[in-house]
Amino acid sequence: MKKSTKVIIGILTFFPVLHLVFDLLAGSISVIIGADSFLNALLATSVFVNSYRWLLITSYLVLALVNKKSGSRIMWFFTIFIGSIYIVPLYWYLYIWKDDMYAVSND
DSSP states (O other), X not given: OBHHHHHHHHHHHHHHHHHHHHHHHHHHHHHHHTXXXXXXXXXXXXXXXXXXXXXXXXXXXXXXXXXXXXXXXXXXHXXXXXXXXXXXXHHHXXXXXXXXXXXXXXX
16 A cells, blocks of 8 residues: 555544544634634534544444454454544554555555
8 A cells, every 4th residue: 555545544534533622622712702603613514524433433343353464353343443533543553554464655
């Protein structure tokens, strides 16, 4: 797998975590200053991101089950299922970014 593909997958993997942090900060600030229209926009983006998050988690659950290089596939399945978006970046780092199964090519 190309390094650029791994980076794109990593960005897509970290996006829900970064969005959660942004939502918490922006939501807190908008409550303090009383910006109701901004809260509605945050809610709309949160609906999209939550849908995306479930698609991402489902994809990683399937990937964890079919990954033959991992000796603990069931453990990863339950860890991703329970840990959700907090564990997925760790799985990406260990099994996509660092793994030789997806060797980086310089194409």
